Amino acid sequence: MLKHLPIILASKSPRRQELLSLMDLNFRVELKDVDESYPGNLEPAEIAVYIAEQKAKAFEAAGEIVITADTIVAINGEILGKPKDVAQAREMLRKLSGEKHEVFTGVTLVKGEYIESFFDRTTVYFREVTADEIDFYIENYKPFDKAGSYGIQDWWGNTVVQRIEGSYTNVMGLPTEKLYQALLRL
Numbered sequence: 001m002l003k004h005l006p007i008i009l010a011s012k013s014p015r016r017q018e019l020l021s022l023m024d025l026n027f028r029v030e031l032k033d034v035d036e037s038y039p040g041n042l043e044p045a046e047i048a049v050y051i052a053e054q055k056a057k058a059f060e061a062a063g064e065i066v067i068t069a070d071t072i073v074a075i076n077g078e079i080l081g082k083p084k085d086v087a088q089a090r091e092m093l094r095k096l097s098g099e100k101h102e103v104f105t106g107v108t109l110v111k112g113e114y115i116e117s118f119f120d121r122t123t124v125y126f127r128e129v130t131a132d133e134i135d136f137y138i139e140n141y142k143p144f145d146k147a148g149s150y151g152i153q154d155w156w157g158n159t160v161v162q163r164i165e166g167s168y169t170n171v172m173g174l175p176t177e178k179l180y181q182a183l184l185r186l
């Protein structure tokens with residue numbers, strides 16, 4: 001329905017590319033290097049939006065609509081980004097075991113001089129996991145490109161996630177329903 005919109009997806013995330021395709025949009029992918037650090041004292045939602053905006057600022061104003069996004073996991077006031085190594089992935093998954101956490105994805109849309117950002121939040125509940133399960137998962141699924149060290153769309157999501165409150169696609173990296181509404185308003 002919005003196939004006529006010329007869109008640039010500024011993301012290397014294969015999940016974001018897949019989700020935009022599933023929304024039946026026409027887009028091409030363009031990548032720029034962006035510093036993903038953020039100022040202290042920001043709330044989780046503000047961090048996700050801040051980084052999405054930083055990613056968007058790397059683009060010059062043009063005729064096409066640019067979409068950027070950033071996903072983070074928050075648990076008990078702590079922010080979990082992407083793990084740097086096996087030890088960090090283990091530590092994150094241990095923290096998330098048997099607990100609930102929140103996933104925030106910030107999205108920025110740019111069209112010429114116009115810029116708009118929004119976010120979505122999903123609560124995710126994990127059952128308790130064993131150290132063996134954590135090691136099996138890290139070894140076989142290598143979740144180093146994923147915030148919080150897991151993918152809801154892979155083995156973890158299908159064996160550990162008990163339930164979620166909110167958008168599933170938001171956890172995958174792009175809150176498609178909110179994004180679609182924002183595109184309709186453009």
Ligand SMILES: Cc1cn([C@H]2C[C@H](O)[C@@H](COP(=O)(O)OP(=O)(O)OP(=O)(O)O)O2)c(=O)[nH]c1=O
Nearest residue numbers: 011012013070071146147150151152171172173
């Ligand atoms: C929690 C969770 C995150 N993720 C992914 C979504 C994002 O791709 C990634 C978080 O990293 P991001 O920094 O948001 O994105 P990225 O570096 O992969 O891509 P880019 O900056 O180019 O847009 O974690 C899942 O795939 N499944 C999940 O369940």
